[in-house]
Amino acid sequence: xxxxxxxxxxxxxxxxxxxxxxxxxxxxxxxxxxxxxxxxxxxxxxxxxxxxxxxxxxxxxxxxxxxxxxxxxxxxxxxxxxxxxxxxxxxxxxxxxxxxxxxxxxxxxxxxxxxxxxxxxxxxxxxxxxxxxxxxxxxxxxxxxxxxxxxxxxxxxxxxxxxxxxxxxxxxxxxxxxxxxxxxxxxxxxxxxxxxxxxxxxxxxxxxxxxxxxxxxxxxxxxxxxxxxxxxxxxxxxxxxxxxxxxxxxxxxxxxxxxxxxxxxxxxxx
Amino acid sequence: xxxxxxxxxxxxxxxxxxxxxxxxxxxxxxxxxxxxxxxxxxxxxxxxxxxxxxxxxxxxxxxxxxxxxxxxxxxxxxxxxxxxxxxxxxxxxxxxxxxxxxxxxxxxxxxxxxxxxxxxxxxxxxxxxxxxxxxxxxxxxxxxxxxxxxxxxxxxxxxxxxxxxxxxxxxxxxxxxxxxxxxxxxxxxxxxxxxxxxxxxxxxxxxxxxxxxxxxxxxxxxxxxxxxxxxxxxxxxxxxxxxxxxxxxxxxxxxxxxxxxxxxxxxxxxxxxxxxxxxxxxxxxxxxxxxxxxxxxxxxxxxxxxxxxxxxxxxxxxxxxxxxxxxxxxxxxxxxxxxxxxx
Ligand SMILES: Nc1ncnc2c1ncn2[C@@H]1O[C@H](COP(=O)(O)OP(=O)(O)O)[C@@H](O)[C@H]1O
Ligand SMILES: [Mg+2]
Numbered sequence: 001x002x003x004x005x006x007x008x009x010x011x012x013x014x015x016x017x018x019x020x021x022x023x024x025x026x027x028x029x030x031x032x033x034x035x036x037x038x039x040x041x042x043x044x045x046x047x048x049x050x051x052x053x054x055x056x057x058x059x060x061x062x063x064x065x066x067x068x069x070x071x072x073x074x075x076x077x078x079x080x081x082x083x084x085x086x087x088x089x090x091x092x093x094x095x096x097x098x099x100x101x102x103x104x105x106x107x108x109x110x111x112x113x114x115x116x117x118x119x120x121x122x123x124x125x126x127x128x129x130x131x132x133x134x135x136x137x138x139x140x141x142x143x144x145x146x147x148x149x150x151x152x153x154x155x156x157x158x159x160x161x162x163x164x165x166x167x168x169x170x171x172x173x174x175x176x177x178x179x180x181x182x183x184x185x186x187x188x189x190x191x192x193x194x195x196x197x198x199x200x201x202x203x204x205x206x207x208x209x210x211x212x213x214x215x216x217x218x219x220x221x222x223x224x225x226x227x228x229x230x231x232x233x234x235x236x237x238x239x240x241x242x243x244x245x246x247x248x249x250x251x252x253x254x255x256x257x258x259x260x261x262x263x264x265x266x267x268x269x270x
Numbered sequence: 271x272x273x274x275x276x277x278x279x280x281x282x283x284x285x286x287x288x289x290x291x292x293x294x295x296x297x298x299x300x301x302x303x304x305x306x307x308x309x310x311x312x313x314x315x316x317x318x319x320x321x322x323x324x325x326x327x328x329x330x331x332x333x334x335x336x337x338x339x340x341x342x343x344x345x346x347x348x349x350x351x352x353x354x355x356x357x358x359x360x361x362x363x364x365x366x367x368x369x370x371x372x373x374x375x376x377x378x379x380x381x382x383x384x385x386x387x388x389x390x391x392x393x394x395x396x397x398x399x400x401x402x403x404x405x406x407x408x409x410x411x412x413x414x415x416x417x418x419x420x421x422x423x424x425x426x427x428x429x430x431x432x433x434x435x436x437x438x439x440x441x442x443x444x445x446x447x448x449x450x451x452x453x454x455x456x457x458x459x460x461x462x463x464x465x466x467x468x469x470x471x472x473x474x475x476x477x478x479x480x481x482x483x484x485x486x487x488x489x490x491x492x493x494x495x496x497x498x499x500x501x502x503x504x505x506x507x508x509x510x511x512x513x514x515x516x517x518x519x520x521x522x523x524x525x526x527x528x529x530x531x532x533x534x535x536x537x538x539x540x541x542x543x544x545x546x547x548x549x550x551x552x553x554x555x556x557x558x559x560x561x562x563x564x565x566x567x568x569x570x571x572x573x574x575x576x577x578x579x580x581x582x583x584x585x586x587x588x589x590x591x592x593x594x595x596x597x598x599x600x601x602x603x604x605x606x607x608x609x610x611x612x613x
Contacts, residue, residue, distance in 0.1 A: 021384060028381040032367065032374075039369040039410060104365035108426075111329040113354040114382045 022115035029122020030129070033096065037130055044130065047092065048137055051085040055138075058205060059145045068207055071236060075150070078142040079159070079231040080204030083224055085138050086131055086163050087199050090170035093127045094178025094187040101182045106266075120262055124171040131167040135160055150236045159234040162247055166227045169251040172258035179265045198224045223250045278343040282307040282434055282465035283328065288337035290323050290489075297323040299489035300337070305467055305482075307433075310460050312480030313469040316579070320489040321469035322362055325438045328467070329359045341434055355383075358427035362438040364419040368412035372403050372422050375411060376429055383430035390429065397425040401455065417448030424455065435459065437468040441475060453478060473574055477501075485578060492582050500578065507547030508577055509554060512539045512567035522563055526554060531581065543573065543581065 037044060058066075058077050068076045097120075100106045109119050139147075139160070149156050177194075178187045201215060202224035208216045219225050227250070230243035283305035290298040298320045305311040313321045326332040328339050330350040339346045341353045366375050373394060380390025398404045401421040406414065411422060420440065427435065440456065441449040456479055460466055470476050476483045477497040485493040485500070493500060511526070513519045515538060522540045526532045529550050530543040544550035547570055558565055 024384070025382055028378055031381075032370065032378050035374060036367075036369045103368070104361055104363045105367060107326075107331060107361055108359065108365040109382070110331045111354060111357065111359040112379070112382050113351055113384065113430075118382075 018115070022118060022121075025114040025118035026121040026125060028114075029118050030125045033123055033126030034129060036096075037126070043092070044133065047089050048085065048134055050088065051081055051138060052141055054084065055081055055141055055145060066206055072146075074142075074146045075148060075236055076232070077205065078138075078147040079228050079235060080202075081142070082135060082138055082159075082163050082231060083166065083202075083204055083228045084199050085134055086167040087170060087195055087224060089131060089134055090127065090167050090174050091188060091191040091195070092130065092174075093123055093171040094174030094176075094181075094191060095184045096123055096127075097175055097178035098182055098184045098187045101179070102184065116267060117263055120172075120175055120259075120266055124168060124175065127171050128164055128168050131164055132160075135163050151234065155234045158244075159231045162227065162230055162234070162244065165248065165251045166223070169223075169254040169258075172255055172262055175262040176258055176265055179262060198222055202228060204228050223247075223254070226250055280343060281305055282309075282342055283311070283467055284338070284340045285324070285328070286338045288324065288327060288339055289335045290320075290327065290332070291335055297489055298327075298334070301486070301489065301491055303484060303491070305465060307465050308463050309481045310466045310468065310479055312476035312483040313467065313486055314471070314473065314476045314483050314578070315469075315486035316471060319486040321486060322438055323489075324486075325359070325361075325436050325467070325469060329357055329436055330354055355430075356433050358430070358432035358435045360420075360423045360427045360435075360437050360440060362442070364416075364423035366411045366414075366419055366422050366426060369410055371410055372398060372407045372414075372425075375422060375426055379426045379429040385430055393429055393431075394425075397428060400458075401425045402451075415448075417444050417451060420444060420448070420452060421455070424452070428459070432464075434465045435467070437466065439469055439471065442471065449475075473578060474572070485582060487579070487583055493578075501573070503581065506573070507544050507550070508571050508573050509542045509544055509547065509551055510535075510539060510567070510569040510571065511542070511554065511558070511565045512569075513563065513565060514538070518563055521561075522558065522565075525557060525561060525563070529554060533580065539567075541577075543577070 055077070058081075059074055063073045063077065066073055097106075100119075106119060139156075174187070174191060177190050178184075181187045181190055201211070201219045202222060203219065204224060208219050208225070211219060226243065226247050230240070230247040232238070233240040233243050281304045283303065285301055285303040288298050288301040289296075301320065301324055303311070303313075303324075313324060315321055323332065327334045328341060328346060330346050330353050333347060342356050344353045344356075346353050366372075367378070370378065376394035376397065377390065380387075380394060385393070395404075398407045401424065403418065403422060403425065406418060411419060414422065424437070424440070437456070441452050444452065453475070456466070456468070460479070466479075468476075468479060480497065482494065482496055483500055484491045493503070495503075509529075511522060513522055516534075519534050519538045519540055523532050523534055526540055526542045530545065532540055532542045535541050542550070542554070551568070551570055555565075555568065
């Protein structure tokens with residue numbers, strides 16, 4: 001039998017380095033998730049097929065029947081489509097985490113000397129990058145079907161920024177759902193009934209005025225409506241400060257509630 | 271990451287009265303282990319014995335309900351981060367990223383364990399070479415065979431040169447060729463002085479690789495010792511005599527008792543644990559012939575985990591032969607299958 005020949009050593013991490021390490025770990029996980037996006041580009045394609053179909057349907061089929069005072073319907077529609085795309089795309093965060101739990105990858109991560117927050121931060125960061133691609137694609141689709149920005153490029157950029165913030169906030173909600181279900185299909189299934197009412201009972205496709213009164217009240221105060229209204233203000237004109245501040249407050253609130261919940265769920269996930 | 275190294279004397283792994291429950295299931299019911307640095311320790315037991323739970327606690331993935339676990343003198347519950355820096359883990363299922371190539375999997379592990387980029391790359395290439403993965407290194411791991419995945423998983427666990435390595439059922443599910451390859455790799459690592467804790471359902475594997483073995487059952491250590499010590503309690507060879515009917519079997523059992531512990535199995539066969547197989551076989555055949563007990567079959571074989579169990583606990587290990595997944599394993603397998611299906 002062998003006796004001690006290996007230097008039995010105990011590495012000790014210093015405090016100073018732990019923030020740098022957390023940032024580096026987050027970058028590593030982001031890199032890995034983005035590689036995945038490159039390896040399985042179908043995921044990106046599938047997640048844009050549905051919104052593209054919606055653009056075609058609402059632009060050319062229902063659009064003629066929907067009257068929005070003072071604005072061409074295609075210009076009214078596209079901010080709604082952006083929000084819809086980003087909202088449904090954020091399910092990806094939960095599905096991805098559930099997959100990583102299932103394959104035992106997260107189990108391995110938990111045995112590594114890495115920052116506890118990095119797996120979630122790296123996942124949501126990669127999903128922001130993913131959203132940049134998705135939103136750019138949807139803006140292009142919009143231009144093709146006749147969407148025009150009435151303000152200026154800065155307005156459009158600010159609108160894109162808001163969409164990314166919106167997606168980032170929702171990602172934390174779905175991170176929690178993905179970790180809690182620990183199963184990609186369940187995460188997907190749990191997400192739809194949550195998102196569908198938010199997206200469809202909003203100002204995304206039709207003006208709130210066309211809805212029954214009780215629904216108008218609900219729809220007016222939920223995050224999708226507020227986001228869509230802020231984006232419309234930025235690209236179509238009108239007062240921007242109030243809707244943008246409201247939207248940012250919603251996003252910060254969602255992150256403040258769901259990020260700690262997701263991180264604590266991650267710590268306990270077995 | 272800045273690290274400095276404090277020396278540690280004493281056992282590399284120490285476990286005292288470790289307990290863990292999952293709801294009403296008692297997974298660990300007071301486990302004690304002590305593994306000297308530079309040695310190989312085998313946890314041998316059937317499905318559901320508590321092997322994986324023990325490994326998950328030692329690798330800081332799971333918190334125990336009671337007891338203590340230390341790696342290199344560090345308490346896994348109190349100083350998990352320092353413990354993680356000194357351990358490598360290859361779990362029961364190869365946890366490699368299917369969408370990444372072998373090289374990328376190794377790069378990710380080097381990055382996350384805080385290795386300088388250049389030395390991590392060199393270490394990665396060295397491991398690829400050593401684990402015979404260089405030719406496949408640029409292919410995504412999803413295209414690998416079971417044996418290649420297991421080798422990559424082991425390579426990933428070694429990127430940061432951990433002094434203590436945990437291998438949870440490293441060869442379960444591999445064909446004999448793949449198992450032999452992995453055994454050789456593990457023996458090389460051990461020769462370099464690593465401390466290794468491995469779990470297995472195969473007596474042969476524990477026998478070949480481990481300096482000391484603990485047999486676990488229902489979350490307890492039921493026997494511990496070197497392989498020769500355990501076998502001495504067991505007899506090193508099993509002779510299996512099939513007889514015509516239960517009455518003949520009962521007579522034969524009494525006759526064969528002097529050769530070693532004898533049991534009736536399946537009503538009409540007698541199994542005897544003997545020390546010197548060839549000599550005992552000859553004597554047994556002669557004796558039966560003299561007593562006019564005509565055996566229908568006579569077989570001679572090495573003891574299995576099942577035999578260890580029968581001797582130690584008086585019952586059979588449920589998963590005889592070992593590879594049948596329990597319900598817990600099946601749940602994971604299903605999720606993994608679903609994941610692949612979705613990709
Ligand atoms: N996460 C879990 N939830 C519930 N029960 C579990 C969990 N993990 C293990 N168990 C149960 O604990 C016992 C020990 O399991 P495990 O340590 O995986 O055994 P082994 O690795 O030896 O097959 C089994 O009865 C198993 O079903
Ligand atoms: Mg196990």
